[in-house]
Amino acid sequence: MKATDFNLPAELKFSLETGMTTFRDTRLVLFDVNAIGLLRQNLIETLGLEKAREFFLRFGYQNGYADFMQMKINYEFDTEMDLLASGPVIHTWEGVVQATPSEIRYDRAKGDFFFTGVWTNSYEAEQHLCFNEKSSEPVCWSLAGYASGWSTAFFGSKLIVMEPVCVGKGDATCGWKIQPPSAWGPEAKPYIDALANF
Numbered sequence: 001m002k003a004t005d006f007n008l009p010a011e012l013k014f015s016l017e018t019g020m021t022t023f024r025d026t027r028l029v030l031f032d033v034n035a036i037g038l039l040r041q042n043l044i045e046t047l048g049l050e051k052a053r054e055f056f057l058r059f060g061y062q063n064g065y066a067d068f069m070q071m072k073i074n075y076e077f078d079t080e081m082d083l084l085a086s087g088p089v090i091h092t093w094e095g096v097v098q099a100t101p102s103e104i105r106y107d108r109a110k111g112d113f114f115f116t117g118v119w120t121n122s123y124e125a126e127q128h129l130c131f132n133e134k135s136s137e138p139v140c141w142s143l144a145g146y147a148s149g150w151s152t153a154f155f156g157s158k159l160i161v162m163e164p165v166c167v168g169k170g171d172a173t174c175g176w177k178i179q180p181p182s183a184w185g186p187e188a189k190p191y192i193d194a195l196a197n198f
Contacts, residue, residue, distance in 0.1 A: 060145025
C-alpha cells in the first residue's frame with residue numbers, strides 16, 4: 001500500500017484516555033525516541049528554532065492540561081498536594097518521565113506558586129546533543145510544555161516551566177522550575193509568548 005492510497009490524517013486517531021495513536025482503529029502506532037528525535041530535528045530545519053519550539057511547547061501544554069483534567073475526574077487523591085505531586089510525571093511521547101520535586105510551595109489566596117525539581121529522564125536534551133551542539137538555552141520543550149499545562153490546570157491560572165539547568169546546555173541533569181509568568185525574567189519570553197493563547 002502506498003501513502004497516497006489513503007488519507008493519513010483521517011486514518012490516525014489519538015486517544016487521550018490511553019495515550020495511544022492508532023491506525024484504522026486497530027493498529028497501534030509506536031514512536032520510539034529516535035523517531036521523535038528525527039521529527040524534532042526535521043521541524044527545526046524546516047520551520048526554524050522558534051517555530052519548532054512553539055510547536056513542542058504547545059503540544060506538551062495541551063497534553064498536560066488534558067491529562068490533569070482527566071486525572072482529576074477519574075482518580076481520588078487525599079489532598080491537593082498529592083494530586084500536584086503526581087504532577088508532570090507521565091509524558092505522552094515517551095511513556096513515563098521520573099520527575100523528582102525538591103520544593104513545592106503554593107497559596108491560592110495569594111496567587112503564589114513555586115515548584116522546582118529534576119527530570120531524571122531528559123530524552124529531549126539527549127536528542128539535542130545527538131543532533132546539535134550544546135545549547136545556550138533550555139531544550140526540553142515538550143516536557144516544559146506538559147508541566148506548564150498540568151500546573152496551569154491544577155492552579156487555575158497561567159504557570160510557565162523552564163529549566164535553569166539542562167543536559168542540552170552541558171549540565172549533568174535537567175532541573176525545572178514552575179512559576180507565574182510575572183516571576184520570570186526575559187529568558188522566559190519565548191515560552192510565555194508561545195503559550196499566551198492557551
